[in-house]
Amino acid sequence: MLFWDNTLLKYLELANEDVRVVQFVSERILPKVARLRGSINWLEVGPGPGTKTAALFETLAALLESRLELTKLLEPCPTWITYLRNFQTLLFADSQKRKVVLENTSFEEYETELGLEGETEGSNFITFFHVLYEHKIIESTAKYLQRKAASHSPLIACIVIESTDSDFYRLRRELQALGFEVPVAAAELIPDWFSKLGIPVTINSINDQYCRIIPGCSYRDWLLDFLLGCERRVISELSATARKEADHLLANFIKQRSNKFLYVPDLAITAVFG
């Protein structure tokens, strides 16, 4: 599984992704969630450090008040579990009133359990922010959404992924051509699911997203790891030749961007079920 736990905070510090994604979801998606009838059960898949999760939770809690019944966070990475408990304390502050449950599990495990139990799952708002980059979780998500479509239960699903216009997307394709194993290009797969399910879907670009390249502050210590979604350990096992080729590719690409920033827009795919 790709956890991005060595490099994600570095990227988020240099980029405006959190601000832009939170703004988009708050303005465009949360009002739709508030229009659902009755109580809201939010399932947030792969919160990582929880920077987006915590900001959205505050807005959603203010918007829904007591209608926000449950917020469930599924996070398989132990480092992020500790980080969430230590640094996103607001999420767990008044857990009696606004119940937040953090589960150390993958979405595949969660989905398989639901399938075995034949359980009617209560979530009516589900979010995946930069989580769908591996085949297993992509397949489980498709299964989960199929089950939800068949049950005709109301659900708003919001998936944010890297746009094919992103410099990261281009860099990953170039690394792949050099023989590196890269995260799956979800933007090429997901929009198709919903048309097959007959579920109306809206696809928005979240533009104006940038990642700064700070002169004098090397991107070498995080960018390759980040693009591969890897642990630093994996990177340290690369052959000297592979490392050199990758460094050369990144250096040239960054030079073309005048060493200032990378353009990293996202796609938001929102589907309304039931």
Ligand SMILES: C[S@@+](CC[C@H](N)C(=O)[O-])C[C@H]1O[C@@H](n2cnc3c(N)ncnc32)[C@H](O)[C@@H]1O
């Ligand atoms: C690129 S990070 C994004 C984190 C956060 N959502 C954000 O946008 O800042 C990917 C996150 O997905 C989690 N993840 C990876 N595989 C997963 C899986 N199979 N099920 C649930 N979460 C997963 C990782 O541990 C990590 O927290």
